[in-house]
Amino acid sequence: MGTNTTTTLQGSNPLTAILTHKAFVLVLRVFLGALFVYSSADKVLDPERFAIAARAYKLLPVSFTNLFALVLSWSEMLAGIMLLFGVQTRKAAAAVFLLLVMFTIAIATTIVRGLAIDCGCFSNEGGSQTGYLLILRNIFLITASLIVMRFETGFLGLSRIVSRKTGNS
Amino acid sequence: MKFVENLMGGILIILAAGVIAIAQNAVRDDKIPLIPKVPAPVSEKPYTSRSPSESSAPAPVQSVGGVVPVGEGTPPVLLTDEELASGEVSRERLKGLLEGGRIVLIDARAAGEYETGHIAGAISVPYQALAEHYDGLIQKVPLDAVIVCYCRSVTCDDSENLAREMKFMGHKNVVTYKGGWDEWSQAGYPMESPNPGE
Numbered sequence: 001m002g003t004n005t006t007t008t009l010q011g012s013n014p015l016t017a018i019l020t021h022k023a024f025v026l027v028l029r030v031f032l033g034a035l036f037v038y039s040s041a042d043k044v045l046d047p048e049r050f051a052i053a054a055r056a057y058k059l060l061p062v063s064f065t066n067l068f069a070l071v072l073s074w075s076e077m078l079a080g081i082m083l084l085f086g087v088q089t090r091k092a093a094a095a096v097f098l099l100l101v102m103f104t105i106a107i108a109t110t111i112v113r114g115l116a117i118d119c120g121c122f123s124n125e126g127g128s129q130t131g132y133l134l135i136l137r138n139i140f141l142i143t144a145s146l147i148v149m150r151f152e153t154g155f156l157g158l159s160r161i162v163s164r165k166t167g168n169s
Numbered sequence: 170m171k172f173v174e175n176l177m178g179g180i181l182i183i184l185a186a187g188v189i190a191i192a193q194n195a196v197r198d199d200k201i202p203l204i205p206k207v208p209a210p211v212s213e214k215p216y217t218s219r220s221p222s223e224s225s226a227p228a229p230v231q232s233v234g235g236v237v238p239v240g241e242g243t244p245p246v247l248l249t250d251e252e253l254a255s256g257e258v259s260r261e262r263l264k265g266l267l268e269g270g271r272i273v274l275i276d277a278r279a280a281g282e283y284e285t286g287h288i289a290g291a292i293s294v295p296y297q298a299l300a301e302h303y304d305g306l307i308q309k310v311p312l313d314a315v316i317v318c319y320c321r322s323v324t325c326d327d328s329e330n331l332a333r334e335m336k337f338m339g340h341k342n343v344v345t346y347k348g349g350w351d352e353w354s355q356a357g358y359p360m361e362s363p364n365p366g367e
């Protein structure tokens with residue numbers, strides 16, 4: 001009876017079952033990791049141009065923008081690599097979550113202030129203007145990072161593989 | 170509590186990334202200053218251009234920062250769709266724009282070249298020293314201003330690079346004048362020079 005009850009409860013919400021399935025979480029983790037590595041590569045190589053994008057937001061004093069661009073580009077890169085390879089995945093997902101929340105607030109302020117600027121989100125070449133669509137996209141990414149943070153099990157992650165090998169030897 | 174713990178871990182990752190970023194920047198050939206130099210007066214001239222007919226008169230001080238909003242006091246100047254699509258204007262068109270209203274004409278050459286001689290009404294924003302001018306450009310040039318960038322001649326690319334940066338900053342009406350200083354000066358069109366006799 002107990003087994004049947006559990007099966008029934010899990011089966012009663014297939015969406016939750018899918019969202020929390022280790023394969024789905026793995027897909028989200030790799031997707032977020034690859035996205036952040038891709039979007040940060042250009043910024044890491046040319047931080048000065050990323051600093052221009054940061055200045056265009058007019059949220060920080062110009063004196064801070066270079067340091068901000070350097071730290072942010074490497075934060076994206078580091079968190080992306082950690083997600084991609086499954087190292088300290090939940091903490092990396094938390095870093096991605098924090099970065100995305102910050103980006104979203106910054107984009108929202110440009111809408112409120114009527115600034116039409118390039119978001120500087122992916123690479124330095126630009127292309128996406130700040131707007132409601134970007135906020136929607138970020139909400140999706142924030143949700144993905146929260147799912148990874150909450151339900152990640154280490155499935156096919158480097159941390160788990162290394163700990164298993166260490167445990168076996 | 171696990172959520173807060175993970176968030177703290179996330180903050181640690183960002184801090185670690187900051188250390189890596191500063192260390193990596195310190196050893197790279199094209200390192201950027203952690204605190205960019207921001208000169209208080211970004212340009213001796215206000216970030217606006219004057220028509221050639223006004224070029225002998227002192228620069229007007231119209232508003233805070235010296236920026237004249239496009240269309241203020243003169244008819245608004247608009248670029249055509251073709252010009253915006255191609256991203257450039259011809260010599261004659263630039264002459265017409267300067268005579269027809271207020272635009273922001275930017276000389277992207279080195280400051281020394283600008284001082285030797287430049288198109289009448291142009292301001293100097295050397296592309297190679299762009300970092301020193303960001304603050305002024307962002308704060309003083311209205312996003313809807315018509316901006317024309319030029320450099321030495323068709324063979325230089327500083328004007329195109331500068332135009333791209335301006336677009337990146339959110340300026341919409343940015344074009345280049347490819348012929349540049351060489352073509353303009355050879356045509357004998359309005360110029361400014363500290364020593365006109367030379």
